[in-house]
Amino acid sequence: MKKVILDCDPGHDDAFAMMLAVQHLDVLGITTIGGNCTLENVTKNALKVLEVLGRTDIPVFAGHSCPTTVPLVTAPQFHGETGLDGPVLPEPVTKAQDKHAVDFIVETVMNTEDVTLIATGPLTNIAAAINREPGIVDRVKELSIMGGSVTYGNWTPAAEFNIYVDPEAAYRVFNSGIHVKMSGINLTRQCCLTAEHVAKFREIGTKAANFAADLTEFFIDTTVKSASLSGANMHDACAVAWLVDPSLIKAADMHIDVELKGELTRGMTVCDYRHLRGTDPAVDLCREPQMDYRGEQPNAEAALELDFPGFMELLYRTLEHYN
Numbered sequence: 001m002k003k004v005i006l007d008c009d010p011g012h013d014d015a016f017a018m019m020l021a022v023q024h025l026d027v028l029g030i031t032t033i034g035g036n037c038t039l040e041n042v043t044k045n046a047l048k049v050l051e052v053l054g055r056t057d058i059p060v061f062a063g064h065s066c067p068t069t070v071p072l073v074t075a076p077q078f079h080g081e082t083g084l085d086g087p088v089l090p091e092p093v094t095k096a097q098d099k100h101a102v103d104f105i106v107e108t109v110m111n112t113e114d115v116t117l118i119a120t121g122p123l124t125n126i127a128a129a130i131n132r133e134p135g136i137v138d139r140v141k142e143l144s145i146m147g148g149s150v151t152y153g154n155w156t157p158a159a160e161f162n163i164y165v166d167p168e169a170a171y172r173v174f175n176s177g178i179h180v181k182m183s184g185i186n187l188t189r190q191c192c193l194t195a196e197h198v199a200k201f202r203e204i205g206t207k208a209a210n211f212a213a214d215l216t217e218f219f220i221d222t223t224v225k226s227a228s229l230s231g232a233n234m235h236d237a238c239a240v241a242w243l244v245d246p247s248l249i250k251a252a253d254m255h256i257d258v259e260l261k262g263e264l265t266r267g268m269t270v271c272d273y274r275h276l277r278g279t280d281p282a283v284d285l286c287r288e289p290q291m292d293y294r295g296e297q298p299n300a301e302a303a304l305e306l307d308f309p310g311f312m313e314l315l316y317r318t319l320e321h322y323n
């Protein structure tokens with residue numbers, strides 16, 4: 001099993017990322033970051049999710065409450081006031097560890113071989129860990145993120161939420177030398193759950209599956225109201241699914257940087273795909289032969305195409321296997 005640390009801000013789709021990770025990967029710890037909601041709430045939510053999954057053996061470490069240079073932006077219109085509205089859950093019995101998330105990340109990576117990082121919230125903790133101990137760059141196996149986009153944004157026309165919240169941190173990470181696997185909005189919009197999927201979760205009927213159904217019902221409702229989409233995108237689960245079953249995602253190597261100054265484009269991931277033939281990077285670039293790179297050498301792999309039926313199979317199987 002791949003050894004991972006999951007840095008997240010649960011968040012409905014973060015909860016799905018946790019469900020996949022906890023069952024299919026060796027999760028050394030969950031670290032939390034202010035993003036969808038306050039640090040206090042997302043940490044509490046992470047503990048609640050682990051309690052539903054019966055995995056309170058996995059330690060949780062709270063990280064930064066906000067970006068270093070700008071105030072925190074949260075997303076109550078999608079995740080509710082608690083960050084995980086919808087399912088009715090008791091207050092968690094378990095507590096977060098005393099150690100700071102950044103200390104946990106640095107110590108674990110420096111002392112354990114082949115750790116993969118997963119980040120499904122703003123990249124504040126990951127950038128702080130790199131700044132604290134640049135030696136982690138050569139020791140981390142790779143970093144799988146949900147964030148950014150090869151094409152359009154969601155928070156602004158150009159920027160996706162996780163990158164928009166802390167662009168300086170994202171810039172640090174993409175320019176650090178760590179190999180980044182980017183599941184951006186262009187990919188995660190292909191992962192759209194509707195009432196039909198909720199019905200299947202109810203049919204599976206395990207505690208975890210009913211929890212998934214409650215989460216999805218709430219998330220569909222807010223996504224339809226706030227973003228006029230037809231269902232709920234399980235963005236964060238894609239970054240984990242890619243590690244669990246790489247055949248689910250087609251991707252292309254490219255150089256990715258982060259726009260920090262643009263009046264309209266702050267937080268945009270600028271993806272150089274000039275070496276790829278085709279016109280629609282969300283759909284058909286990965287099927288075409290590559291030409292020589294025209295700009296800088298790739299620092300990332302951008303996800304382009306999701307096998308959505310395969311993803312759902314993995315998710316159903318996962319929910320069946322929890323108790």
Ligand code: BDR
Pocket residue numbers: 011012013014036075078120121146154160161162235236
């Ligand atoms: C990202 O923003 C958050 O609201 C989700 O949890 C996901 O990580 C999608 O843009």
Ligand code: CA
Pocket residue numbers: 008009010011013014035036120121236
């Ligand atoms: Ca998230």
